[in-house]
Amino acid sequence: MKKIIFIAIILFARPCFSQGLEEIFSDPERFDQKQVCFEAEVIGEVLANDSGFWLNVSEAGYNLGVYLKNREKAEVLGHFGSYRETGDRVRMTGVFYRDCPLHHECGLHLDDLEVIESGYIRRESVSAAKLKLSLVLAIICLTLGGIYLIKEHYGKRN
Amino acid sequence: MPDRGRTVSVFSFLKRMIISPAKKDFFTIGNVLGKFILGLSFFMLIPLAAAALFGEYDAFFDFLIGFLFSASAGLSLLIFCPWQEEAAWAHSFFIVSLGWLAASLLGAVPLFFSHHWASFIDAWFEAMSGFATTGLSLARDLDHLSFSHNIWRHLMMFLGGQGIILAAISLFTKARGGSLGLYLGEGRQEKIFPNIIATARFIWKVSLVYLVLGTVIFFLILFSKGLAINKAVVQAFCLFMAAFDTGGFAPQAQSIAYYHSSLMEWATMVFMILGAINFNLHFWVWYKNRTELYKNFEVRIFFLSMLSLSLLLFFSLRSFSSFTVFRKGFYQLISAHTGCGFTNLSFLELNGFKPVSLILIMIAMALGGGICSTTGGIKLIRLGFVFKGFLGEIKKSVMPVNSVYKETFHHLQDTVIKEKYIKEAFLMIGFYLISFFLGGMIGLFYGYEPVPAFFESVSATANVGLSLGLTGPAMPQGLKLTYILQMWAGRLEFLSIFIVIGYLASLFKK
Numbered sequence: 001m002k003k004i005i006f007i008a009i010i011l012f013a014r015p016c017f018s019q020g021l022e023e024i025f026s027d028p029e030r031f032d033q034k035q036v037c038f039e040a041e042v043i044g045e046v047l048a049n050d051s052g053f054w055l056n057v058s059e060a061g062y063n064l065g066v067y068l069k070n071r072e073k074a075e076v077l078g079h080f081g082s083y084r085e086t087g088d089r090v091r092m093t094g095v096f097y098r099d100c101p102l103h104h105e106c107g108l109h110l111d112d113l114e115v116i117e118s119g120y121i122r123r124e125s126v127s128a129a130k131l132k133l134s135l136v137l138a139i140i141c142l143t144l145g146g147i148y149l150i151k152e153h154y155g156k157r158n
Numbered sequence: 159m160p161d162r163g164r165t166v167s168v169f170s171f172l173k174r175m176i177i178s179p180a181k182k183d184f185f186t187i188g189n190v191l192g193k194f195i196l197g198l199s200f201f202m203l204i205p206l207a208a209a210a211l212f213g214e215y216d217a218f219f220d221f222l223i224g225f226l227f228s229a230s231a232g233l234s235l236l237i238f239c240p241w242q243e244e245a246a247w248a249h250s251f252f253i254v255s256l257g258w259l260a261a262s263l264l265g266a267v268p269l270f271f272s273h274h275w276a277s278f279i280d281a282w283f284e285a286m287s288g289f290a291t292t293g294l295s296l297a298r299d300l301d302h303l304s305f306s307h308n309i310w311r312h313l314m315m316f317l318g319g320q321g322i323i324l325a326a327i328s329l330f331t332k333a334r335g336g337s338l339g340l341y342l343g344e345g346r347q348e349k350i351f352p353n354i355i356a357t358a359r360f361i362w363k364v365s366l367v368y369l370v371l372g373t374v375i376f377f378l379i380l381f382s383k384g385l386a387i388n389k390a391v392v393q394a395f396c397l398f399m400a401a402f403d404t405g406g407f408a409p410q411a412q413s414i415a416y417y418h419s420s421l422m423e424w425a426t427m428v429f430m431i432l433g434a435i436n437f438n439l440h441f442w443v444w445y446k447n448r449t450e451l452y453k454n455f456e457v458r459i460f461f462l463s464m465l466s467l468s469l470l471l472f473f474s475l476r477s478f479s480s481f482t483v484f485r486k487g488f489y490q491l492i493s494a495h496t497g498c499g500f501t502n503l504s505f506l507e508l509n510g511f512k513p514v515s516l517i518l519i520m521i522a523m524a525l526g527g528g529i530c531s532t533t534g535g536i537k538l539i540r541l542g543f544v545f546k547g548f549l550g551e552i553k554k555s556v557m558p559v560n561s562v563y564k565e566t567f568h569h570l571q572d573t574v575i576k577e578k579y580i581k582e583a584f585l586m587i588g589f590y591l592i593s594f595f596l597g598g599m600i601g602l603f604y605g606y607e608p609v610p611a612f613f614e615s616v617s618a619t620a621n622v623g624l625s626l627g628l629t630g631p632a633m634p635q636g637l638k639l640t641y642i643l644q645m646w647a648g649r650l651e652f653l654s655i656f657i658v659i660g661y662l663a664s665l666f667k668k
Contacts, residue, residue: 025506043301044410047383047418054418056410058301061630063412063504083214083304098510104482105418106507122302130219130271137226144233151237 021062024096028106032098036108039116040064042087046074051102055110057092065107066092067100073110079119089117183249188239190253191260194323196232198261199225202268204313209306212388217272217304224268231264251657257323258646258654262286265314272307274298276631279638286642288314289322290649291532293406293499293623294614294641296631300411305392308409312396316369318649319403319433319532320361350441350530364440365402372398372429379422401429403532406499406623415502420485426500427492434460434496434527442570455567456528459538459545460495467491467522474515487515490624494522497533499623509626513609516626520613523622524594534621534648536590540583542567547580589652593619593644600640601628614641619648 019038024031040057046068047054055066055074058081068074081087093112100107202225209218245253265285266278275281280296287294288311297303297311350357376394385393393409400407410416414426432440439457442450451457471491475483486503493500501508508516526535550565557563565575594616601611610626617624618641629641647655 025504028506028510044416045384045386045389047385049383049418056412056416058411061411062506063301063416065412065415065418081301083302086302098507099478099482101479103418104479104485105415105502106504107418124214124216126216126219130216130223134219134222134226137223137230141226141230141233144230144237148233148237151240155240 021057021059021064024064025062028096028098031096034096035093035111036096037091037093039089039091041081041089042077042079042119043081045080046071046077049103054107057090058087065105066094066110067103067107068110073113076113076115078115079121081119083122084124085121086119088115088119090114091116182242185239185242186245186249187252187256188235189241190245190249191257192232192235192239194232194253194257195228195235195260195264198264198317198322199228199232201313201317202228202310205268205306205310208309208392209304212305214304214306217268217306220268220271221306221310223271224264227267228264231260248657248661251654252661254323254650255654255658258289258650261322262289262642262646265289265310268310269307272304274300274303274307279635280631283638283642284311285314286645287623288312288405288407289318290621290645291315291318291403291405291497291534292618292621292645292649293400294618294625294629294645295407295623296629296638298631300409303409305388308396309392311407312399312405312409315403315405315407316365316399319405320365321358350438360441361437364437364444368402368429368432369395369398372402375425376422379419379425380417383417383419383422397426398429401426401498401500402433404430404433404496404498404527404534404621405532406493408500412504413501414489415504423485423489423502426498427489430492430496430498430500433498433532436528436530438530438570439528450570453568455542455569456538459542460527463522463525463538463541464491464495467495467518471515471518474512474518490519491522494519494622494624495525495527497523497526497535497620497622499617501624505625505627508624509610516609516613519624520616523616523620523624524590526620534619536587536620539569540586543575543579543583544587546575547583550575586651590619590648593647593652597640597644600637604634604637615644618644621645621648 019031019036021038021040024036024038038059040059043056043058043063047056049067051069053068053071053074055068057064057066077088077090079085079088091114092108092110094108094110096108098106100109202221206218206221206225209215209221262282262285265288266281269275269284270278270281274297275284276296276298283294283296286292293315350360373391373394376397377390380390380394381387396407396409399405406413408414408416414423436454436456439450439454468488468491471487472483475487478486486507489500489502490508492498511519524535525541526537527533529537529539546565546567550563553565554563566572567575594612597615597618598608598612601615602608606628610628613624613626614628616622
């Protein structure tokens with residue numbers, strides 16, 4: 001009996017099994033209106049909407065909109081994916097809708113959000129090869145420009 | 159010379175052309191191409207300035223390399239191919255074909271250096287897709303792309319929509335000779351003014367007025383959604399260029415779905431439709447007669463085809479809620495019919511549509527918009543000519559033998575449909591259908607399912623950009639090259655490509 005209770009606790013203690021976005025997208029009808037859980041990077045910003053707020057998440061080329069009724073849930077987020085930043089990696093739990101009756105969109109209605117890996121500001125560095133190539137091309141371009149102007153000037157005089 | 163507002167018979171010009179180039183011809187072509195490439199390189203200064211403004215230093219060097227490389231190529235051509243004579247008809251078609259190839263190859267340089275494209279072919283695909291206003295993308299991790307690279311992707315669409323060769327030449331040089339050939343070669347068959355440069359400048363004027371209007375409207379929507387000012391400005395600018403020039407690139411991977419805003423969807427629909435309208439009609443509505451909008455042959459065909467396709471799509475998507483069918487189905491249909499390629503669905507959602515719904519979207523993609531607009535595809539007026547041709551034949555068959563019957567259409571003025579208009583329409587529709595078929599067959603050859611293979615083929619040739627997910631960095635190189643060829647040929651409406659083939663054939667003959 002104890003064993004059964006232990007197995008039941010293990011099975012039901014977690015709100016759901018973690019799915020990847022790829023798995024959800026590969027069979028959206030299976031997950032429609034069901035509790036799902038996945039990990040992904042938060043992209044862009046929190047977007048305001050008449051009925052609440054939206055977040056967008058990305059994972060391995062798959063993107064999904066996440067609906068939040070209150071903005072407070074998103075306050076734990078510090079970094080949003082962009083050119084300058086790698087967004088926070090989050091674990092999201094909520095109900096997935098293939099065609100949400102409220103918004104008429106495919107998306108997740110968020111219940112719980114947890115930051116599992118904080119994002120960071122990306123360091124931008126210019127490679128030495130790009131600098132050298134720019135310099136060489138600048139010399140070539142200026143030389144050609146000079147030749148062209150001389151040729152034009154000389155041609156007009158003749 | 160053709161009259162204003164009349165459909166120009168491009169095939170009659172073809173007959174007059176002599177396809178036997180001499181050394182002097184190559185100098186002339188090289189000289190004009192040099193001017194064009196130099197002009198194009200100056201457009202790269204826009205994203206270069208944006209990179210400097212936003213402090214995107216790595217991207218700054220990508221555009222510096224792109225600018226210097228393009229300017230050097232243009233100057234080399236000008237030095238080695240000195241001016242010999244004004245470009246003639248045959249030259250212009252050759253210039254257009256080579257110019258579009260050169261533009262896409264040079265436009266790919268700053269993209270390639272950004273590392274968001276896996277190979278130079280991927281960057282070339284993106285640049286060709288941009289210039290041809292297609293919108294199919296091979297970018298990896300688009301959500302982390304710099305502002306400046308996004309500006310360049312969308313600017314390529316804006317230039318492509320105007321006609322890049324004529325844009326560069328009319329803005330940066332005083333070229334006159336062969337300008338009608340350049341205009342026709344870039345897939346436009348109607349003049350607004352007798353002078354082609356004046357026509358090109360009017361097209362720029364219309365586009366710039368809408369650019370300001372569209373950017374302001376999109377900015378207000380995006381800013382109200384919570385985007386930071388700088389991001390809202392850049393994305394509004396980019397989205398306008400993609401919507402009006404019916405391109406379809408978007409700054410975010412989810413396209414328009416990223417914004418979760420029906421207001422944004424409505425706003426983009428308005429500008430997509432404005433881009434799909436004949437520039438000649440813009441001119442008439444702005445300066446002459448507003449009622450032309452309701453009487454125009456192309457507008458009526460657009461309305462009729464949208465209505466019939468919408469009804470069929472509505473029935474084919476009846477498993478979804480009515481509101482979803484309207485918001486999602488109608489948006490895809492407008493996007494497909496105008497040749498834009500914006501979407502508010504993920505490609506997996508689009509894949510979830512029944513084959514019959516996808517076939518309806520494919521038909522809308524194939525049809526396209528107005529003949530002197532930024533759209534690709536068969537074009538509405540040709541569809542109208544074929545329809546009127548059939549109607550005329552039926553009417554003739556029930557009339558007395560000696561009766562004279564003429565079918566007319568209203569496009570700026572009432573015009574009798576000549577036999578050659580119908581023949582040319584059939585010929586162009588034939589070219590498009592062959593291209594759709596061949597591209598689809600190549601997709602099948604690579605092992606893809608028939609619906610996605612033909613869907614992407616139609617999307618590439620008609621310069622739309624909607625995708626069922628087949629187009630991506632992982633697709634075979636041969637298929638990437640096939641789509642590049644289809645986008646190039648479709649945008650130039652095949653004619654210029656045939657002239658290049660004629661030139662090449664004449665070289666072998668010699």
